[in-house]
Amino acid sequence: MAGRVYVIGAGATKIGEHWDKSLRELAVEALLAAVKDAGISKKEIEALYVGNMMSGQLQGQEHLGALVATWAGIPGVAACKVEAACASGGVAFHQAYLAVASGLYDCVAVVGVEKMTDALPSDVTAALATAEDQEYVVFTGASFVGLNALLYRLYLEKYGVKQENVASFAVHCHKMAVANPYAQFRRAVSLEEVMSSPLIADPIRLLECAPVGDGAAALILCSEDFLKRNPHDEIVEVIGSSVATNVLSVHERKDPLDAAAFRRAVEAAMRMSRVEVNDIDVLEVHDAFTILGVLSLEVTGFAPRGEGSRLVVEGELEPGGKIPTNTLGGLKARGHPVGATGVYQILDVVLQLRGKAGPSQVSEAEIGMAQNFGGVAGTIAVNVLKRVR
C-alpha cells in the first residue's frame, strides 16, 4: 500500500533568456527557493530528481544529479537525472512521488531545468529532435513543428474546424501570463497577430508555438510522517500520478489523431485519485503547439472530439469558466524550458490550490491536474493534486 505524499514547497526562476546564469545556477536557485518555501532545512532532503532532456547535448554536462546536489550544498543525497524528452519534468515528479510512496524516503526534491538559449538555434532544433526516432524519422529532416503540423492539418480537415479557433489557444495563454511573474511573455497578443505571424510549418504559425527559453522549477515532496514533524500552512496532496507511453513515432500509429495512450494515462491518474473529470478545478495541458492544447481538452473529456476549440473561443478556459486551463500562461506564454516544463506545470497547479495564483486565481480551487508530453505524446505524465488546507 503506497504511502501518502504531499507537496510542501515550490520555487522557480523566471523563464527567459538567462545569459547571466548557467544551468546549475538556475537549478540551484529554484531548488533553494522551494526549500525556503517549504520552511525546512535543505539538510532534510534525502533524494533529488533532476528532470532534464538536453544538458548532454547543449551543455556537454551529464551527471546532473550529483552536480546539482553538490552546488545546492546537499552532496550525499540520492540523486539522478530523469529523461523522457519534454515530459522529463512530469516523469521526474512521478519518480519523486514513488520514492516517498515507497516509504524509503521522507523528503524528496524534484527540480526540472533546461538551458536552451546559449546554444545555436539549429543545435537546439537538432537536440529537440532526439526525442523522435533518429534512425527512421529524424534523419529525413523531420522536426517537431513539422510533425505537429501534420497532426494539425489532419485535425482541421477531419473535423472541419477553423484554424482561428485552435489558434485562439495562444491568445488565451498570453492573456493568462500577463500577471505571472515567472512567465517568459507577460503580454497579450490578438488573434490577428497570431494568424499573421510567420508560417513555420503549414499550418502552424510562429505565435502558435511555445518559445525556446531557460528556466528551472522545483518542488519538495514529503511523507505524512515528515509533515507531522514539519507542519506547514499550505499543504497539497498528490492524489494521482501516472506515466504512459505511446508508439513513439506518429507514422507508426494506426491513427495519428488517436490518443488512446494519453487517455489511458489520464484514466489511470483519475482512477488512482478517485476523481471524475468534472471534479477538476484547474488544468495544465501541454500546449507546445496550439493544436496539442485543444486535443488535450478533448481527450481529457471536456469536449467531444473536434469541439475542443469552442471552449477556448467561448472563454471557458479562464478563471470562472468551465475548465480553467493554463491559467498562468501554459507552455505558450509562461514558457517551455523543456525538462523543466512538467515541474512548472505542477507548480502552477500548486499555486492555484494554495490560492496564490494572483489575478488568475480560480475561486476555491481544490483539485488540479497537470499533463506533460514527451515527443508527439510518446510519453505522457499525468499528476493530480488536491488542496488539504
Add this chain to the structure above:
Amino acid sequence: MAGRVYVIGAGATKIGEHWDKSLRELAVEALLAAVKDAGISKKEIEALYVGNMMSGQLQGQEHLGALVATWAGIPGVAACKVEAACASGGVAFHQAYLAVASGLYDCVAVVGVEKMTDALPSDVTAALATAEDQEYVVFTGASFVGLNALLYRLYLEKYGVKQENVASFAVHCHKMAVANPYAQFRRAVSLEEVMSSPLIADPIRLLECAPVGDGAAALILCSEDFLKRNPHDEIVEVIGSSVATNVLSVHERKDPLDAAAFRRAVEAAMRMSRVEVNDIDVLEVHDAFTILGVLSLEVTGFAPRGEGSRLVVEGELEPGGKIPTNTLGGLKARGHPVGATGVYQILDVVLQLRGKAGPSQVSEAEIGMAQNFGGVAGTIAVNVLKRVR
C-alpha cells in the same frame, strides 16, 4: 512500509563491438531475454527504466523509455531514461526497486544499455567526461583516466603499496571472465602483460582500464503478489538498495581518498538488508580502473585502508576465497558499456545466487552486493540481493 521486491528474470547481450546491432536492438535483445527467463508474457510489464548515459551525445537519440518500449512491443508502459553517469544502471535498478516497493507497480523491467564503439574514440572520451564538471574541470582537458591516475598515485604514495599489487586486480578479472559467455575479453592476462602495457595516464597502464564496449543487460523485478500469481524456480530478493552522492569533483573533496559518501551508501544498504559485511558471499565492485577495485574492497570493510590489494594477490577474490569479487570478470574483462554496467553487475550477482555462474560459481552463495559508481564515485548505487530458493 516498503513492499518486498524480487528479481525473477535476467538477460543480457554479449559485450563487445556490435557493428551489426543498433542501441535499440541491443536493449530489446536483453529485455526480451529477461522476459523469457522470467517465464512471463512481456505484456505483464507495467514500467520500464532504461539506464543509459550517452545516447544523446553518441547516437543523437534521447527518449529511450518510449523508444525501447515501442521496439520491444510494449508501448503503453510507464517508461523513462535514468542517467547518473557510469552509475546509470545501478541507479535505474534502484528506481525500479522503488516503483515495486511503492505498491504502485507489480512488474517492472530495468534495462541498461550503451553503444560506444561506433563513435570516434575522441568523441567517446569527450562524452564520458560529461560525467565531471564541464565548467570547472573538463574544460581544462581533464579526462577520467587522468583523474583516477591522481587518486592512484596518491594511494600508492600514502600507503606505500606496490603498483603490481593493485594492478593484479586486472589479472584476477581477466581470469574470471574466461568462462563467462557475456564477457568482452574471455582470455587471461599475466601481471607482466598488464605492467608492460602502454602507460595511459601515469601510473595507469592500458590493461588496468576497463574497455570501451557495446552491450545491454536487463532484469525483471516484481512484487510478492505478482510472484504468487507467477511462480518461478529461481527467486532472488532485493533486500537492500541505496544511492548516495559525493561532492562531484575530486579537487573539491577535502581528501581525494576519502570515501565517506561511498561508505554511507554501503552502510545504508547493509542497514536496510540487515546484513553484516561478513554475510556477503559475492561482491561486484566498480573496477573502471584497478585502483577503484582495490579501494572498494577497503571501504566496504574487507581490508584496512592500504591493504586491499593483499586480498587480490592472495587469491581471496576467487570462488572459495575470503570475498569472491567480480567473479564473472568485472568491468575490466566482462566489460563496461557505461549505462549498462550497473545492471550487468546485478545480473552477475543473480547468476551466482541462482547457482548459474559456471566455473566461477561460489558454493552456496546466498547474499550478494553490487556497487556501481558514477564519475569518480560522485554517485554510488549499492544493491544487496539474497537467494530465496
